[in-house]
Amino acid sequence: METFMNSVRQLGGISLYLTVVSGCTLFILIYGVRRLRSLQKRRVDFTRNMDVTEAIETDALDEDAEKITRSQATSGIKARFELIEKIYVPAILLVGLFLACIPFIPEIHATYISLVAGVLAVLVGIAGKPIVENMISGVAISISRPLRINDFVIIDDKYGTVENITLLYTVIKVWNWRRYVIPNHKLLQKEFINLSLQEEQEWAYVEFYVAPGEDIDLVKKLAKQAMQVKYLDSIEDPSFWVINMEKDAILCWVAGWAKDPAQAWALRSATRKNLSISFRENGISHQLSNLNIEKPPTPHNVHPS
Template identity: 25%
Template sequence: MIGPLLGEAFFQSLAIFITGLAVTFIIVYLVNRALAKYFHRLAVRVPHLLTTYAFLRRLAVSIIALIGVMAATFTAFPEAQGAVASIFVAAGFTSIVIGLAAQSSLSNIISGMLVSLSQPFRIGDAIYFRNDFCFVEDVRLMHTVLRTWDNRRLVVPNSIFQSEVIINYSVEDPTMMVPVYVQVSYESDLEKAMQIMVDVARRHPDCLPAENIPNAVVMEFQDSGILLRLLSRAKDQPTAWRMARDLLLEIKKEFDRQGIEIPYPRRYLVAERELKEQMASLTSAIKELSEALKSAGGKAS
């Protein structure tokens, strides 16, 4: 009789536990949807708080899920409370080991909270991180997801950002200056070349005119030519990157049409064998000339 009773009690507890997990899942799902809609409405009015709202939503959902799982466990298996208490009391060393192992996870969570509050970057920002141009795609509890310019995903632990230098192209003013460097020959008309560069920039649809922008100036006298710099402005970093490539192509085309030379290194190479042959021929010719002069002098005397 005891065996069947124990089996029946166990399955009843298991059913209560599964029901508790199902209820927890439903509550987490509904709360997540409700918070997502609510924070989305708030983010429309205050866009710069989108990152904070996203982090708080995930934190709230995680806490609710943890409480739900613990409640389901202790309701279905009341004896688990005593077991857990005895484990915490008796397994001091194990707790220390677990605490050390969880230190990095806790550090990532705290760092995520700091990132969401101080906002060195926000969801959607364009940043430069470890030699990669990226967009911030999401800030989660443990890590941040970055999308690179070639559509790769970088999953970075949040604690990394506490000691990392990040260039943020979107904070405060997203507009970017677009420098383009072109070298022209010393024989070229500099005024004409600089005017061509400015005209090409003004015709570009993404160029944002400003005071004295776009402009072109002489930067440096180099070995092969004179370095010129065109400076214009774009609305953001991705546009600036594309615009720089477009300007280089159009400047090259316009220089070709108007006779402005872009110099390139020239090298004059003489083969060693040919040089020796030429020197031998020259030496032979000198000897023949010398003998001819001596012969002519002897006849004259």
């Protein structure tokens, strides 16, 4: 402490020190508040103009429901940033006040100050660790934006959309409309897939097996026709691949572009249905998983018993 006081006196005295501390505190306070409000405005503008989507195609949302969803998301963003600001402002002022008071407490040994600060830190850490962890993680998510409201995500093998982000937890609206609530500090430690981070277009594919004796050219034609549904994006025609040739089955893929993960879900479903119908009508033995497919006997190799 004595070394510190000597340094202060060398800089021109306590008045200069207080001026520097006050100026730095004021600058950090104003810059931080303006930055928070700018981020809040950008998030709110984005949310008000976003297209409300569900994890799967559904007609359950009408125009009023979409407005309510946007309103709830906007209110959540405002509440989150307002709470961050309410924490940020007094925290910066307290730090500035503490720094300003240091020259006036020379009689208190630095060891005692460190001891009291350490005890308070331990007590706060034990009592409020979950809340503090979640709040810090909530601030990190709000600023870094690894996910946003209405993003399509896959977390813990659950596919859905981000419905709300608070300072303490994040709500995922799963495809079956159940809510999956994750504390923010756990969310930051998880690996998850954000299907909307760069673009929402998805390369959707359906894999299936056919018997080795089937006509692959016919299979290719029928598979590509099966994917020609309303959910297919028109940027490119469906593609077909023979992925693997096993002893008792041939693994095939048919794939095409969808505009977003919800459309991709519907595209895969419609393609599977059309494949099943088309293959059955054309007598093609198939499975969506390899169950040792055997081509059914044709009349010329059926022998009477």
